[in-house]
Amino acid sequence: MKSILQEEKVCYLCGKQYGLELHHIFAGVANRRISEQHGLKVWLCHDCHTGQDGAQYNSEKGLYLKQMAQTAFEQTHTHDEWMRLIRKNYI
Numbered sequence: 786m787k788s789i790l791q792e793e794k795v796c797y798l799c800g801k802q803y804g805l806e807l808h809h810i811f812a813g814v815a816n817r818r819i820s821e822q823h824g825l826k827v828w829l830c831h832d833c834h835t836g837q838d839g840a841q842y843n844s845e846k847g848l849y850l851k852q853m854a855q856t857a858f859e860q861t862h863t864h865d866e867w868m869r870l871i872r873k874n875y876i
Contacts, residue, residue: 787824788824788825788826789823789824789825789857789858790825790826790853795828796828796829796830796833797827797828798830798846799833801830801833803830804831804832805828805829806829806830806834806835807826808826808828808829808834808840808850809826810826810850810854811854811871823858825858833846852875852876855867855874855876856876
């Protein structure tokens, strides 16, 4: 499934158009599958993804992406569906 957060293939955080890597907003084997099935993923450049201050290591950026994912998901689903799926409220 495509991302529910973005249509363009650019870095979701900084807008770069090169060196892009797919970031599953919810990690781990089961959560990555959920991210893939529900479009909870974004394109990030290498620096914004796994760089020193990237979303993989910067908890504020990770939280921001989780909040954006929940907001987008709840535009077409209920909050209860989100809680059954992810089991945590980020907004």
